[in-house]
């Protein structure tokens with residue numbers, strides 16, 4: 224069987240993982256440098272380097288203690304949380320898009336952010352478990368509850384891909400309605416403002432202990448996703464095709480849903496429901512490095528981290544003297560960037 | 573007899589679809605599966621591939637029930653080409669063929685020379701080497717079909733199941749493919765609609781009607797005017813060329 228020896232069209236250009244990784248790492252460093260020096264109190268890069276020398280390598284360089292505190296306790300921890308959250312959301316979105324074979328899939332699809340909001344609002348407004356349960360704790364519990372609800376509903380209705388999506392929509396609507404109900408009936412104006420801010424995402428409360436939660440969760444999520452990268456590739460032609468390639472589809476699906484739900488719940492409980500990152504970063508990365516998950520997953524993690532840190536910097540400088548909710552910035556600047564990528568890749572389809 | 577079905581039954585939604593089929597796939601031979609639309613050919617192939625579990629009977633691979641063997645072990649030796657395939661993922665033809673290596677590679681194993689060779693050989697055998705770097709979404713229907721067959725070959729199966737593999741192919745590629753399948757030396761079972769192709773290329777033919785196996789054997793023994801009338805409800809003559817021994821089916825307008 225030979226075809227006429229025509230010249231086959233070359234595929235569009237794809238970046239290799241080393242090239243992409245290098246670019247993304249440099250971008251991450253630049254963004255992080257911006258994140259620690261820019262703010263109400265500007266700290267010159269030289270001083271940042273000294274702080275890092277003192278804190279990381281036990282040196283004893285002369286730095287203004289207040290500025291050292293700002294850099295180390297606030298800005299660096301904030302940048303680290305932002306990077307972990309962005310990376311985690313991007314990985315979750317990548318996994319869910321492959322698993323559900325749906326380009327609109329994203330980490331909040333399974334009702335997780337809606338449940339987290341309900342949990343957070345219960346703690347914030349009604350003071351449920353006051354003292355014992357923090358805002359983050361309430362969000363995490365709410366997210367878990369919503370996921371269990373959606374998973375049970377999806378299972379009870381047959382468990383196919385579209386059933387999972389529909390169950391997620393039903394769960395999200397239910398928990399969002401519960402949140403709105405509590406807010407409109409019980410919250411005062413100040414609480415409402417606080418809730419809005421939290422719902423749109425906020426890194427204001429990020430401190431080093433949060434990294435102790437974010438990093439291990441991210442590491443587990445990344446490892447599991449990479450371990451299942453081949454399986455995710457095999458889902459390209461659907462569940463039956465994956466099964467006939469030797470994938471234990473039901474188990475892989477359960478495992479990955481569980482891990483993405485946990486990671487998403489953790490992230491939402493730390494920084495609120497930051498939108499856009501988990502939906503769009505996977506697509507943007509796929510355009511650049513191609514659909515193979517062995518490359519795509521680490522690349523999306525890096526890109527998500529860079530994107531979130533950069534968005535945090537922007538959130539602090541767009542309106543002088545005011546910090547915008549990070550979710551507003553991710554969508555406001557992310558959407559045009561994504562439109563540009565879509566436009567650039569139009570010849571591919 | 574490496575792959576066989578014993579009294580296999582499958583129903584869905586209260587509707588029996590496959591009714592007590594006992595079928596053996598002769599080792600290293602090409603078995604054609606023929607029957608009218610909706611007779612259960614695709615369902616039977618999915619059962620044989622282990623994608624569905626029958627409610628009755630069993631599928632045996634080397635005399636072990638298929639349901640007791642891990643999916644990965646099955647996929648290392650049995651490949652299936654489905655009747656219809658679709659993806660939204662922007663994969664190239666080569667990447668689709670490479671999916672066939674999935675069961676042979678561990679999770680952390682990198683791409684080996686053997687994987688490369690298997691993919692290149694499969695592309696070559698199906699005549700898709702020139703199109704290897706083209707996106708799946710831009711391939712023609714026949715090219716997609718051949719890429720899926722190449723993917724199945726890259727799996728290096730000992731049993732190859734194909735659901736209407738000649739669909740979408742022009743006449744030359746149909747004949748090339750059937751020749752290829754017969755020459756593979758793996759046990760092949762293919763659902764076919766063209767009876768003349770079936771009698772010309774298959775070592776054996778199995779006929780199914782309304783979910784039940786009505787005959788299995790050599791083409792010359794199975795494909796008769798009587799059988800065609802009772803299964804397909806059309807009049808036909810079956811003749812054999814005295815010098816070459818080739819069978820020929822002619823359909824008669826009524």
Ligand SMILES: Nc1ncnc2c1ncn2[C@@H]1O[C@H](COP(=O)(O)OP(=O)(O)OP(=O)(O)O)[C@@H](O)[C@H]1O
Nearest residue numbers: 584585589607608609610611612613614615616655
């Ligand atoms: N999941 C299902 N639910 C309901 N009915 C089904 C299901 N799968 C198959 N069927 C029915 O079972 C019968 C056999 O289907 P199958 O696809 O196996 O036929 P086939 O012999 O491959 O037909 P064709 O030649 O048209 O491909 C059809 O009547 C079909 O409608």
Ligand SMILES: [Mg+2]
Nearest residue numbers: 613614655735
């Ligand atoms: Mg069929």
